[in-house]
Amino acid sequence: MTLAPERTSTATRTGVNSRLSVTSTEPRPQRPELKKSGRPNPAAHLTPEQIEEIGRELDAIRAEVMDSRGAKDAAYIRKVIKTQRYLEMGSRAALLFSGVKYRGVRPFWWIGTAGLSVSKILENMEIGHNVMHGQWDWMRDPKIHSTAWEWDNASPSSQWKHSHNEIHHTFTNVLGRDNDLGYGILRVDEDQKWTLFYLFQPIWHVANALMFEYSIAAYDLELGGYLAKKKRLSAEEKAKFRKEADEVLAKIKRQATKDYVVHPAMAAATFTGSTRHTLTANIVANLVRNVWTNTVIICGHFPPGIETFEKTSIEGETRGDWYLRQMLGSGNISGSKAMHVMTGNLSHQIEHHLFPDMPSNRYAEIAPKIRDLMERNDLKYVTGSLAKQVGGVYWKVVELSLPNKVEGRRRRDTILKAARKAIKGKGGQGRRY
Amino acid sequence: MTATLNRTSATRHTPRLAGLLDGARKVAHALATPLVPADYLDLIDPLRAGADLRGRIVDVTPETADSATITIQPGRGWDGHAPGQYIRIGIDIDGVRHWRAYSLTHRADAADGLISITPKAIPDGKVSNHLVRATTPGTLVMLDQATGDFTLPATLPERTLFITAGSGITPVIGMLRNSLDDLGDVVQIHCAPSERDVMFRDELLSYAVASRLTLHENHDDVAGVLDLASLDTLVPDWREREVWVCGPTGLLDAAEAHWEAAGLADRLHVERFRPSVVEPGDGGTVTFDRSTVTVDADGGTPILDAGEAAGVLMPSGCRMGICFGCVVPLREGAVRDLRTGEITSTDENSGAVPIQTCVSAAAGACAIDL
Numbered sequence: 001m002t003l004a005p006e007r008t009s010t011a012t013r014t015g016v017n018s019r020l021s022v023t024s025t026e027p028r029p030q031r032p033e034l035k036k037s038g039r040p041n042p043a044a045h046l047t048p049e050q051i052e053e054i055g056r057e058l059d060a061i062r063a064e065v066m067d068s069r070g071a072k073d074a075a076y077i078r079k080v081i082k083t084q085r086y087l088e089m090g091s092r093a094a095l096l097f098s099g100v101k102y103r104g105v106r107p108f109w110w111i112g113t114a115g116l117s118v119s120k121i122l123e124n125m126e127i128g129h130n131v132m133h134g135q136w137d138w139m140r141d142p143k144i145h146s147t148a149w150e151w152d153n154a155s156p157s158s159q160w161k162h163s164h165n166e167i168h169h170t171f172t173n174v175l176g177r178d179n180d181l182g183y184g185i186l187r188v189d190e191d192q193k194w195t196l197f198y199l200f201q202p203i204w205h206v207a208n209a210l211m212f213e214y215s216i217a218a219y220d221l222e223l224g225g226y227l228a229k230k231k232r233l234s235a236e237e238k239a240k241f242r243k244e245a246d247e248v249l250a251k252i253k254r255q256a257t258k259d260y261v262v263h264p265a266m267a268a269a270t271f272t273g274s275t276r277h278t279l280t281a282n283i284v285a286n287l288v289r290n291v292w293t294n295t296v297i298i299c300g301h302f303p304p305g306i307e308t309f310e311k312t313s314i315e316g317e318t319r320g321d322w323y324l325r326q327m328l329g330s331g332n333i334s335g336s337k338a339m340h341v342m343t344g345n346l347s348h349q350i351e352h353h354l355f356p357d358m359p360s361n362r363y364a365e366i367a368p369k370i371r372d373l374m375e376r377n378d379l380k381y382v383t384g385s386l387a388k389q390v391g392g393v394y395w396k397v398v399e400l401s402l403p404n405k406v407e408g409r410r411r412r413d414t415i416l417k418a419a420r421k422a423i424k425g426k427g428g429q430g431r432r433y
Numbered sequence: 434m435t436a437t438l439n440r441t442s443a444t445r446h447t448p449r450l451a452g453l454l455d456g457a458r459k460v461a462h463a464l465a466t467p468l469v470p471a472d473y474l475d476l477i478d479p480l481r482a483g484a485d486l487r488g489r490i491v492d493v494t495p496e497t498a499d500s501a502t503i504t505i506q507p508g509r510g511w512d513g514h515a516p517g518q519y520i521r522i523g524i525d526i527d528g529v530r531h532w533r534a535y536s537l538t539h540r541a542d543a544a545d546g547l548i549s550i551t552p553k554a555i556p557d558g559k560v561s562n563h564l565v566r567a568t569t570p571g572t573l574v575m576l577d578q579a580t581g582d583f584t585l586p587a588t589l590p591e592r593t594l595f596i597t598a599g600s601g602i603t604p605v606i607g608m609l610r611n612s613l614d615d616l617g618d619v620v621q622i623h624c625a626p627s628e629r630d631v632m633f634r635d636e637l638l639s640y641a642v643a644s645r646l647t648l649h650e651n652h653d654d655v656a657g658v659l660d661l662a663s664l665d666t667l668v669p670d671w672r673e674r675e676v677w678v679c680g681p682t683g684l685l686d687a688a689e690a691h692w693e694a695a696g697l698a699d700r701l702h703v704e705r706f707r708p709s710v711v712e713p714g715d716g717g718t719v720t721f722d723r724s725t726v727t728v729d730a731d732g733g734t735p736i737l738d739a740g741e742a743a744g745v746l747m748p749s750g751c752r753m754g755i756c757f758g759c760v761v762p763l764r765e766g767a768v769r770d771l772r773t774g775e776i777t778s779t780d781e782n783s784g785a786v787p788i789q790t791c792v793s794a795a796a797g798a799c800a801i802d803l
Contacts, residue, residue, distance in 0.1 A: 016734070017752040017753050017791070019752075020735075020752075020753055020754070020792065063773060066773075069527075069528060070527040070528045071526075071528045072528075074528030074529075085472065085473055132757075133757065134757035134789075137757070138528070139525070139530060140529055140531075141525075141530055147787060151467060161750075161756070162750070165750065165756035165757060165758060166751050166758050169751065169755050170750075170751040170753065251467075254463070254466045254467070255467070257463055258463055258464060262464050356755045356756075357757065
């Protein structure tokens with residue numbers, strides 16, 4: 001109870017987000033033929049009216065699915081959660097005997113490790129990522145709710161929701177606004193400024209994939225930015241960082257204790273020499289999960305053909321403009337139903353980015369409509385097999401580790417110049433965008 | 434008489450055993466993180482002791498054309514009830530959880546430990562229609578412990594009068610089934626639109642035939658709506674009776690006035706089932722409970738903006754409805770989704786509903802838990 005008097009005031013309608021509506025109070029400008037970087041603008045052929053119409057069409061597609069959410073969808077997510085939990089319990093039970101050797105192999109280690117890897121992937125992708133997006137909030141089940149979910153990952157859900165749901169999904173592929181574009185360590189678009197740091201990005205990329213859950217945690221914490229700007233931060237900002245860092249460390253500690261201490265210790269109780277093997281199984285399962293989630297995620301925005309955007313291009317953006325950016329800034333992976341589930345339906349990245357709060361099991365049914373809409377409007381629907389998309393990204397990681405080709409200047413000279421500058425101590429990294 | 438409340442008594446352990454149990458609990462939590470052990474145990478046995486209270490529907494038996502008795506096996510955490518009390522039941526309909534309150538109608542001392550409710554399908558009643566017409570045995574429901582003070586006192590009155598109308602019979606049938614023989618002289622007046630709408634009619638008639646109570650039926654289609662002035666002829670000694678009344682608001686208001694006028698208000702016990710309909714409007718007064726701020730917001734202003742303009746520390750994110758960073762509980766009221774026009778409203782049984790403030794505008798008076 002408080003003794004403060006009630007304040008009454010009247011809210012005025014100012015500054016309501018332009019992205020809430022497909023229409024705009026100000027006339028929207030026609031998009032220029034070329035982007036600032038000189039590359040062609042993929043939406044230059046669309047008039048503001050056409051973009052408004054695209055917005056309306058997409059709103060209608062969304063409404064149709066959202067209005068038909070029901071018992072079948074609820075049963076789906078509950079089934080996935082149930083399957084994942086039984087799979088985890090079964091795999092962990094098998095690992096209690098992971099040291100048992102039969103004809104030269106440890107069958108329980110293989111079964112348990114495979115099961116645990118799949119379980120962790122399901123938990124992170126089809127369940128955790130999607131529940132935290134609020135895809136299942138409509139069920140009003142307090143246990144399967146974006147505000148309550150915590151996932152099997154080093155990054156605390158609250159920090160993930162901020163950096164992913166809010167920053168990445170709002171500013172998708174906007175250079176300098178969406179840090180997911182290379183996570184601050186990769187140059188995945190020609191319009192990202194090259195620095196010497198990127199010369200070694202194939203190494204950064206592989207290390208990032210292996211350590212993915214920890215890089216995500218550091219990334220959500222904005223550790224890099226903190227270290228770079230530490231001297232200029234206020235005491236308040238530093239305190240906020242320390243509080244969040246403590247949360248991350250506590251989460252990592254709980255996660256590591258579970259996987260690397262408590263479960264191996266339980267295996268000791270079976271007297272089958274399974275302690276060490278349970279430990280390796282947990283390490284492998286986490287690695288498999290890390291590499292797989294990284295593989296899926298890099299296919300979402302980095303494959304060739306996906307567009308990036310300049311900061312100035314999103315000023316006054318309407319809902320239609322935002323939809324357009326989501327479609328052009330994302331790419332899909334084609335494949336079987338099982339593969340879609342294992343990617344958390346992020347294989348339908350375009351559909352997910354258009355409607356992040358739509359239940360993931362419904363993306364497949366709207367995909368043909370989205371593709372049709374994009375093709376009717378001469379927009380490129382980027383999709384391909386996992387191998388093709390991953391190959392494209394890996395090639396980009398290698399290719400873009402070098403500076404862009406510029407007429408009349410050898411790339412070797414650009415690199416050497418940057419190296420000399422770095423050695424002189426002027427800093428080879430600088431701002432990476 | 435009240436039913437025995439068999440609450441799980443706190444088991445006393447020796448300090449050493451308590452220490453061991455505490456250690457085991459800690460290990461179980463360390464094994465289950467980031468989930469909790471209950472998340473796994475609930476898969477195996479959702480009705481186990483220590484779980485959130487749930488129940489499994491074991492039987493659905495029609496009473497009248499639009500009512501049915503739902504028999505439920507409650508979880509082992511069920512504390513029992515006093516006849517006349519009600520429970521809140523949470524059931525998933527079309528994937529969405531809805532909560533409603535219903536009086537308990539079963540015998541409290543039944544050996545099978547089953548409980549029952551008898552909902553009547555009301556027009557446009559999403560939950561009551563589902564329960565009466567679509568629920569099947571095997572369905573898992575969420576439950577709350579029994580509550581309510583529409584119960585008989587520890588010392589039972591010599592003479593009792595029950596006045597019920599429609600589904601208002603449900604708390605009273607619970608009392609009759611459990612305490613009829615302990616009550617002395619009982620008169621039951623029951624009103625229903627017509628004879629075929631009377632719930633538990635055979636049972637009531639059998640009590641009357643066996644002279645265990647005096648039954649006056651009032652079927653509106655024949656007798657018109659009950660006029661309490663007729664009590665003097667129907668139950669001449671009504672002034673000497675302790676009275677329990679349950680039914681529509683009109684009946685309750687009339688009863689309160691009647692007993693008040695007779696100077697006997699302390700004899701009267703009523704149970705009100707308020708219909709929980711929030712009529713959505715356009716804009717309204719938004720109250721931020723914990724911030725003690727009240728603001729008038731029009732129907733086009735997101736509650737997020739209204740709150741911020743009034744100086745409330747609002748959680749926020751994308752401001753376009755995609756990130757769920759602004760979700761806070763709507764404790765009471767109705768809001769309209771600015772993108773789709775969809776209305777989200779609370780009702781007294783469901784508790785607070787989490788809403789996205791950045792895309793929700795007030796659709797009538799709202800209270801936000803912030």
